[in-house]
Amino acid sequence: MENKTIARTLRLLxxxxxxxxxNPFKIKSIANAYFKVDKLPFALKDKPVEDIDKIEGIGKGLASKIIxxxxxxxxxxxxxxxxxxxxGVVEMLAIKGIGPKKISIIWNTLGIESxxxxxxACNENRLIEAKGFGLKTQEEIKNAIEFKLAANGRFLYAQVEGxxxxxxxxLxxxxxxxxxxxxxGFGGQYRRCCEIIDELEIVIGAENLDAVINNIISFGPxxxxxxxxxxxxxxxAGFRIKIYVVEKSAFYLEWFKITGNSEHVEKVLKLAGQGPFINENExxxxxxxxxxxxxxxxDFDEIELAKADKLPTLIKYEDxxxxxxxxSTWSDGVHTLEQMALYCKEQLNLQYLGICDHSKTAVYAKGLNEQRVFGQHQEIDALNEKLAPFKIFKGIESDILSDGSLDYSDEILKTFDFVVASVHSNLRMDEAKATARLLKAIENPYTTILGHPTGRLLLSRxxxxIDYKKIIDACAANKVVIEINANPLRLDLDWRWHRYALEKxxxxxxxxxxxxxxxxxxxxYGILVARKGGLSADKCLNAFSLEEITEYFDSKKQNYHG
DNA sequence: GCCGTTTTCGGCCCGACTGTTTTCAGTCG
Known part of the structure; x- marks a missing residue:
């Protein structure tokens, strides 16, 4: 069993x-063990059983559960x-915004079990009767349930890829x-590399149509x-699959038809006629x-661009x-700074690593106070000597506080090579407040990159x-780069806004x-959505060579070094 | 249930924020 499964089991318990x-203390130590197991740099299954209770936070009781x-x-x-x-009560644990305490009341006081x-009950205004519940909580639970229901039968790209x-x-x-x-061939959302997949569409072009159609029902998997x-x-798990079977001669047309969204397909076929076609190129x-x-x-603007032969050369992973x-382990990472750097250098053949541990406000994630910022910088200097010409850039993921300010003084901020500014707290602001907060962070001269702009978690939150246009315009005016957070749960900035950002x-x-x-x-995954957004390598900050990005960071620093 | 011992049981305790209270509990990252 993998650590992740063990950790999840402990969390559920x-x-x-x-x-x-x-007993709250008992609960706390099990919850603590969940965090610890999740962050272990080795697999528990490879560890001799007698060593498990030596792990910090895991004593005899938890070791026996793990074993x-x-x-x-x-x-x-x-x-x-x-x-x-x-x-149904267990399922409620997956609703964002309510935890075990609230669920306990919902179950035991209100007698609700699904x-x-x-x-x-939310629609009937019955939740507000319970102690600790009011109109806002009721509304929030209702919204969270609607979000969860809408996610039913839908999956992240990364979840269905394997x-x-x-x-x-x-097949x-x-x-x-x-x-x-x-x-x-695959078609539909999967071939279009959509961030969320409702259905996996497949087309088979059969030489012997009867043989395929008569036998496909017996396809085992x-x-x-x-x-x-x-x-x-x-x-x-509720994932839907759809297989189209057509004559081989109709394969490319069918493949084309099930790949693009319907507007795209319709517009292109209007121009191309009905075929036959020997391939999609034709x-x-x-x-x-x-x-x-x-x-x-x-059906964004790709047909106009293709007509004018102005399609971007889409970025590739190799770029x-x-x-x-x-x-890194300096905050809430699993591997050390050196391990992370060596992996980039030797496994991924990259030229540089930007390390951006959490800042001091993120106490839950061991965020760095000023003293530890200096400590990390010393380690980076030493590693840079050792690993040259590979380079570690001194970055930080600085929390954007509720008022839009960053959580270090200018004196500290200027010691970094670059700053990623992200929101981690107070996530329930309305659009006006959230936008104003981000604008202030973007206008901060020390902000290099705006991190995961909306804080979304796909299918979950x-x-x-935010007012995307205002945010992007401000980034343009202040020369702030926008992150495409590549975590398959985030993919934030959304690809639908990449084009606007690039135009600006x-x-x-x-x-x-x-x-x-x-x-x-x-x-x-970040590259897939970046391609979807129309990103080319020359507009992607981490496709810059070491020399180019060094120059970029230096020029950004001119803003405050004068 | 873990830890750290004044070695056998007492103390464990992120902080900010929100919504619900009328001083605090629950949730989050």
């Missing part, structure tokens, strides 16, 4: 114990407490037997059923357009020369509302926000 009003999980895959204590809790009932690739190879292997020369124009299946050629990459087929905005001359940066070496991998 602590939440359920809180729900059942058990039980490792050996049996289950935890009796958890199973017992789950049995004593209605399923999310559906809870939603109904499944999709496996399915693709299984290919199956096709080799049934129809050797068939063609296969999916329980397919025949629908009107396709074969459909839903996985246990469709665009006949339409008098330059080839449009699948990511761009959203990245460094990685900015990452964490909406993020605070704002640079973007694909930042993984890595908290461990594996986190750098998220840059792949």
């Amino acid at each position: 602590s939440q359920l114990m809180e729900l059942h009003n058990e 039980e999980l490792l050996q049996t895959g289950e935890l009796k204590e958890l199973n017992d407490i789950i049995r004593q809790t209605p399923e 999310i559906g009932e809870l939603y109904y 499944f999709a690739e496996t399915l693709s190879s299984q 290919s292997a199956w096709l080799v037997k049934v129809d050797h020369d068939a063609l296969l 999916l329980s397919l059923i025949q629908a009107e124009d396709s074969f459909i299946a839903t996985t246990e 469709i665009y050629k006949k339409a008098g357009l330059a080839f449009i990459e699948p990511e761009l087929r959203e 990245l020369k460094g990685s900015l905005h990452n964490h 909406a993020g605070y509302p 001359g704002v640079l973007l940066s694909v930042n993984p926000d890595a908290h461990r070496t594996e986190g750098f991998n998220d840059m792949h």
